[in-house]
Amino acid sequence: MAQDKINFIILYQGRSGSTFLVDSLNQHPHIKAEYEILVSLRYLIKPNEELGPIKKVYTMALRFWQGSPAERQLKRVTDLYDNPPREAKVVGFKTKVRDIEAPIEMKELLESRRVKVILMERKNFVKKAVAYIYAFRLYDKIRDWHLLDEQDRIPPQYISFEEFDPMLRRMIYEHRTLHAYVDYLNTPKLRLEYDDLLKDKNGWFKSIFDFLGVEPQNLTSRILPNDPDDLRQAISNFDELKLHYIGTKFEAMFDEITHSPAQTALLEKAY
Template sequence: MKILKKLIFTPHRAVIKLGYIALSLVGHTDYTPFIILSRSRTGSNLLRYALQSHPNIYSAGEIFMHLNGRDYRTVLNRIFSRHPRFIRAVGFKLFYYHPHDVEDPGIQQTLIEKSRLHVIHLKRRNILRSAISRKIATNNQIWVTRKTRDVLPAKAKRVSFTPEEIESEIDNTLQEIGQGDTRFGDKPMLTVYYEDLVADHEAIFREITSFLGLPYAKPRLTLKKQNPEPMSELVENFDELKAHFKGHRLEHYFE
């Protein structure tokens, strides 16, 4: 099965489409549906590609980032359609605020009502790190890095924030995380932290595959950490911000 999936997911797009479509025609829908619920810059690409490397998982990206006039039900039915029989779990990434181009037309509610849906709630303990990473990625338009030599030096990534930006970013994210826990609270849910995923990806992956009812397979990690430097090297006015938030309820994010 692993070899078969590897052949299907070769770099040749024609092989991917034709091979997968052919096997899906005689495929099934008796797999575990799942979503990776999160926000940007939490390691969602790292997790998504690790899942995709499993021989029994089909893991898509941000299929609801923009609807572009499409009916979300058509998109959802396409992802949760027939898949080859060796695929036993099918899912995708969903950020709290998707889609960007219209107000949520009912995507989350439809998912809440979907039977057997499993939710991997991916969080990052240091939300400030997510905010820094997102600003750097937006400024440089680099969201994924696969080679160490392509990691930008700190001086090319430096950003700055106002205290108001920091407070708004962290509070909004905390609110979104809480809403996600509440909305999907009745679904099977596994909380995964980015920091734990990086520290011991094999242990976390064992938890995830067990959660999805699958045998463990060592994940293949193909992405490189884009911002390994201390926050003080990435944020121009870090010391100023740290002093501003001293004694504040958000002080611990600067530690």
Template sequence: MLVHLLRSHPDICSHDEVFSAPGTLGGMTGTYLMKCRAEPDFASYLAAEKDRDPIKFLYKVVLDLQGKKAVCFKLKHDELVLPEYKVLRDEIVNDRDFRIIHLRRENLLRRYLSHYVANRVTGVTLVVRSQTIPEVQPVVLDPHDCKKDFETVLGREKEFAELFAEHPGFSISYEEMIAPDTEKIQSLLEFIGVSRRELTTTTRKLGRDDLREAIANFEELRSYFASSPYSKFFDQT
């Protein structure tokens, strides 16, 4: 959602997950996207260039301002820990000119629920205004899987906070991003180096607001985590 919000700012070129699986190219925006749509062979060419020399592709293509004042692109923690991303990760760590925006979830139960539903139930990660949100029946979550996911997410957040400690950084939660008070978003725009303005997106929220309605064994999970540091996730229903 943040990628799409930033795209609504006239001075920002906001790419999505451009460093996707080998042989593919996704998430590009601006003139590159238009040319890829007009010329399928160009998309194949860019994908090959990305795979051949990801660092050259990063500086020459991804960071091309395309007439804007700032350019952003998305990377996920679960990608950056993979061996095939080591070259890219090391380059970003060593180049202190990169500004790191850390998007996180305050409620890790909601994060895991979203991940579970998208990957095991619907296969849908994004819905825009004209599309229908999939109907999802309440799911049963395994408490051990939840705990493992909570620990993994927090561990990676700590790992990458230390890894990028010398970079300019800005942390924003999903909850802050969608809150009626958009001051945090305005501060983010200042961090990026562009003017303040209202941002918009056509993306729609997936999932139910009430976790009790979304998780069939909510009370079981709540009891399981009652005396743990994760009990707070069950109070934010």
């Protein structure tokens, strides 16, 4: 086991900048950051896949030799932390809480190695819900969840209340689940807010470098912001949708703008 290595895990809710962070961290000479390594280990078969008799036997044999999804996940994380690349001083990965098959056993693994936890969140639930909807529509267009080329940017979208409200409720539920699990862990923690990345990218990265104990580097990423900061530029029926939330805690979230248009343009070039 590499006792001198620093291990970390990024626990996050989607559309909070996690892919941008992992993509950036991998440019650092002393950091190895994996993406969502737990997802593929949850299934021996694709969800809802029809199995013929031969595939059933093969799947049963594979499960016998490779273990349950939870066992495979724990083994993969243990291998990552115990056998890191030689040049890496800091090693970790990112995951959503819902993709952890054995949360109690994973907690024990993380605590036993004093793994540093980076919590990534986006407190504006309205913007987060819009970002999710944008991601689905971008995927329909380019078969990728992330914007890598300005030419692929989608225009302002019509978003119905029937589509938006369930997504908003989902964002709230996932936010609570994420915080409950992170609070459950007895490990060093760093909480990162998406808006802080937009306001001060250098300061945002400095907090990460300090937490991981590595020298600062000027890191960039291929990932571009997918959804406009100003929701009036993101939702073609902005006033119609907002009307459903007048007098609620979500009303102000519709109007929240982190940047001026000029600042946003500069950010998109630097982001």
